[in-house]
Amino acid sequence: MKQQTQTTAYIALFVALTAICSWIMIPSPIPFTLQTFAVFLSCILLGGRNGSITIIAYIVLGAVGLPVFSGFRGGLGALLGPTGGYILGFIFSALVIWLITSLFGKSLYVYILSTIPALLICYAFGTAWYVLVYTKSTETISFISVLSLCVIPYIIPDIIKICLAVSLGSSLKKRLPKDFFV
Numbered sequence: 001m002k003q004q005t006q007t008t009a010y011i012a013l014f015v016a017l018t019a020i021c022s023w024i025m026i027p028s029p030i031p032f033t034l035q036t037f038a039v040f041l042s043c044i045l046l047g048g049r050n051g052s053i054t055i056i057a058y059i060v061l062g063a064v065g066l067p068v069f070s071g072f073r074g075g076l077g078a079l080l081g082p083t084g085g086y087i088l089g090f091i092f093s094a095l096v097i098w099l100i101t102s103l104f105g106k107s108l109y110v111y112i113l114s115t116i117p118a119l120l121i122c123y124a125f126g127t128a129w130y131v132l133v134y135t136k137s138t139e140t141i142s143f144i145s146v147l148s149l150c151v152i153p154y155i156i157p158d159i160i161k162i163c164l165a166v167s168l169g170s171s172l173k174k175r176l177p178k179d180f181f182v
Contacts, residue, residue, distance in 0.1 A: 007050060010046055010050065011046065011050055011053055011054045011057060012057075014038070014041075014042040014045070014046060014051075014054040015054055015057050015058045015061065015068075017038050017041070017042070018035060018038035018039065018042065018054065018055070018058045018068070019058065019061075019068035020038075021033060021034035021035050021037055021038040022034070022035045022038075022068060022069050022070045023070065023071075023072060025070045025071065027071070028153075029082070029149060030082075030083050030086065030126075030130070030149070030150055030154070031070040031071065031083070032153075032154070032157060033070045034161065035070070035087075035090065036090075036093075036119065036122065036158055036161050036162075037161040037164060037165050039051075039055055039090045039093055039094060039118075040093075040097070040115050040118070040161065040162060040165035040166070040169070041165040041168060041169050042054045042055065042094070043094050043097040043098065043101075043114075043118075044097075044111055044165060044166065044169030044170070044173075045169050045172060045173065045176075047098075047101075047106075048094065048095075048097055048098020048099070048101050048102060049098060051094050051097065051098065052091065052094040052095055052098055054094075055090045055091055055093075055094045056091060058090075059079070059087060059088065059090070059091065061074075062074045062075070062078060062079065062087070063075070063076055063079055069087060070083075080133075081133065082129075082130050082133045082134060083126070083130065084129060084133075085125050085126040085127070085128065085129020085130055085132075085133075086122060086125070086126030086129070086130075087126075088125065088126075088129070089121060089122035089123075089124075089125035089126045089129075090122060092118075092121045092122065092125055093118035093119065093121055093122045094118070096114065096117050096118040096121050097111075097114045097115060097118045100113065100114035100117070100118075101114055108166065108170050111166045111169065111170070112162070112166050115162045115165070115166065116162070119158055119162065123150070123151050123154075126150065127146055127147075127150045127151060130146065130149075130150050131146055
């Protein structure tokens with residue numbers, strides 16, 4: 001019972017961290033936020049299973065209207081809008097990290113190598129969603145335009161977020177009590 005309570009508390013803590021990281025943003029058509037940092041850190045510190053549960057809980061809270069998304073937005077409108085695919089893509093990112101770390105272990109290098117395809121999955125899902133929503137409301141958009149708007153400006157910031165999440169996660173794993181990692 002104690003372990004289940006601790007796990008629930010850690011998941012709640014990281015749901016809150018993810019919300020806070022979404023509020024730290026630079027406005028643009030697709031806002032620059034720290035959400036991906038929180039997704040990666042959750043999976044590194046809590047493990048793939050609990051990290052995935054954290055992201056799903058975060059999205060459910062946002063879907064029911066709590067203002068946990070960037071710009072203090074919440075509700076189905078935020079998820080069904082042009083950037084909702086990136087938010088939903090976080091689930092697949094967490095699942096990819098869970099799969100890779102389950103297969104290859106939880107070393108520093110595995111975390112680095114798991115976050116890269118996780119980020120690419122998020123880009124692919126979010127960008128495809130953006131194109132779908134954009135073309136329904138306006139007109140077609142070229143592949144180069146989509147990449148220029150949805151992916152290219154985010155590559156370097158996201159690589160920095162990966163490096164920060166992996167280094168902070170690895171450092172905290174050495175310092176936090178073993179029962180933290182349920």
